[in-house]
Amino acid sequence: MNDAHALKPLPLSSEGWRAEIGATFRLAWPLALANLLQMLTYAIDVIFIARLGDEQLAASALAVSLFGLVLWAMTALTGAVAPLIAEAIGARSPSFRPVRRATRMALWLAVITGIIGMGICLLLDPIMRATGQQAAIIGLANEYNSVIVFSMVPMLLAAVLRNYVSALGQPIFATAITGLGIGVNALANYAFIFGKFGAPEMGLTGAAVATIITAWITVGAYVAAILQDKALARYRIFYRFWRPDWQRFWLIIRIGTPIALTVTAEAGIFGAAAFMMGRFGAAELAGHTVALQIAALAFQVPFGVGQAATIRVGYFYGARDSEGIRRAGWVALGMGTGFMALTALAMILTPKLLLSIYVDVEAAHNAALVGFALQYLVLAAIFQLADGVQAVAAGALRGLQDTRMPMWIAIFSYWIPGMGAALALGFLTPLQGVGVWVGLATGLFFAAILLTWRWLLRERLGLTLRAG
Numbered sequence: 001m002n003d004a005h006a007l008k009p010l011p012l013s014s015e016g017w018r019a020e021i022g023a024t025f026r027l028a029w030p031l032a033l034a035n036l037l038q039m040l041t042y043a044i045d046v047i048f049i050a051r052l053g054d055e056q057l058a059a060s061a062l063a064v065s066l067f068g069l070v071l072w073a074m075t076a077l078t079g080a081v082a083p084l085i086a087e088a089i090g091a092r093s094p095s096f097r098p099v100r101r102a103t104r105m106a107l108w109l110a111v112i113t114g115i116i117g118m119g120i121c122l123l124l125d126p127i128m129r130a131t132g133q134q135a136a137i138i139g140l141a142n143e144y145n146s147v148i149v150f151s152m153v154p155m156l157l158a159a160v161l162r163n164y165v166s167a168l169g170q171p172i173f174a175t176a177i178t179g180l181g182i183g184v185n186a187l188a189n190y191a192f193i194f195g196k197f198g199a200p201e202m203g204l205t206g207a208a209v210a211t212i213i214t215a216w217i218t219v220g221a222y223v224a225a226i227l228q229d230k231a232l233a234r235y236r237i238f239y240r241f242w243r244p245d246w247q248r249f250w251l252i253i254r255i256g257t258p259i260a261l262t263v264t265a266e267a268g269i270f271g272a273a274a275f276m277m278g279r280f281g282a283a284e285l286a287g288h289t290v291a292l293q294i295a296a297l298a299f300q301v302p303f304g305v306g307q308a309a310t311i312r313v314g315y316f317y318g319a320r321d322s323e324g325i326r327r328a329g330w331v332a333l334g335m336g337t338g339f340m341a342l343t344a345l346a347m348i349l350t351p352k353l354l355l356s357i358y359v360d361v362e363a364a365h366n367a368a369l370v371g372f373a374l375q376y377l378v379l380a381a382i383f384q385l386a387d388g389v390q391a392v393a394a395g396a397l398r399g400l401q402d403t404r405m406p407m408w409i410a411i412f413s414y415w416i417p418g419m420g421a422a423l424a425l426g427f428l429t430p431l432q433g434v435g436v437w438v439g440l441a442t443g444l445f446f447a448a449i450l451l452t453w454r455w456l457l458r459e460r461l462g463l464t465l466r467a468g
Helices: 017-050 054-078 081-090 097-121 124-130 135-167 172-194 204-228 246-280 282-318 322-349 351-355 364-382 384-399 404-427 433-456
Strands: none
Touching: 017 054, 017 135, 017 172, 017 204, 017 282, 017 322, 054 097, 054 124, 054 135, 054 204, 054 246, 054 282, 081 097, 081 135, 081 246, 081 282, 081 384, 097 135, 097 246, 124 135, 135 172, 135 204, 135 282, 172 204, 246 282, 246 404, 246 433, 282 322, 282 351, 282 364, 282 384, 282 433, 322 351, 322 364, 322 384, 322 433, 351 364, 364 384, 364 433, 384 404, 384 433, 404 433
16 A cells, blocks of 8 residues: 555645645635534534523533533644644655554544543532532532533544544545534434433433534544545554554654643633633623633634644645745634634624524523623634634644644743733732633733744744654
């Protein structure tokens, strides 16, 4: 099997700016759409749970703040397989083994870290008690959390397979499968939350059951797609699945651990913000949850562009093409920043329209929630540009397998100026929730500036020099 050269897309030294824009767009839009559809899957959970009441929504937000943090970190760790696949393709490896074995070890790592992640999520109860959450909300959150943890492993397996199909130039599968997941999740939520279609009425726990069902169906869909598509099946990633390749296993961990810590630093401050909001009251936390959902929805586009940047930069890195690296990175940065400018305008000009996706903005019982959410959306609009820049810059640097220094940049940005401002303004001034959001924006701006600066210095720092 030495026909790896036939696989597209491969980096071409002759590509110009227009060709790079087209190549990046073709790779980025299915990834961005898949990200948006994934967020829509989460949004469906919020929409259904919001119908149960503020306490249920607040409880699920607390559980998801820890579960999501662990899931994102583990996904980032196993996601180091993407630049390794891209490098192998860019280097025109004569064998399928580097891609197959890297993917196999990433799947192994998904199972191992998923089990560890389940254990970490069981720490939710002491965390809620230590942060002074309301007793009723603690009980609901524990009930929800004890079920949703069982979706951790299938979600991580699906994430690895998504990286595989995307790095091999078939991101449309990720889009289609995520779209399938939306329909499954909506039906399962409706059935198990409200007791429809013969299912038991389980309330908040039903939402967690729906998540598990959706996760396993998603894994099955990826496996089916890979086995039936010739370009994806040719690597035989499930062949001799039991055989280890410890060198690649530890390489994924070495590259992926800083990425995981970077994601933890960013997701951690947003997760901590939920617990801080819980100290102010259920309405503040519910408003924060809805506003953050809207901001997170917008973020999925530059996040997808950042994923495309990792792959495009990785191709050129494998081919030792410094000009291609430069073009790929700057094209992605331009795309991500331009989109976030549009979403910032939407948040300023049509905030109630955006909120109406999740809640009835005219209902009297939602008045407090909507009032807080409107305040937070103004601040979300302000940090949209910074959020887009830091996501794409980090993605471009990952294509160069530069992950350690971006990790330290993230830890510093989010937890020194970011968390410092959130705590000071949230608890030492009358701003409360608004102060917490100012802190979030501060961390994002620091990260955007420092990561872009590192990208600018990539040649001087020797980041574009590939060993071997």
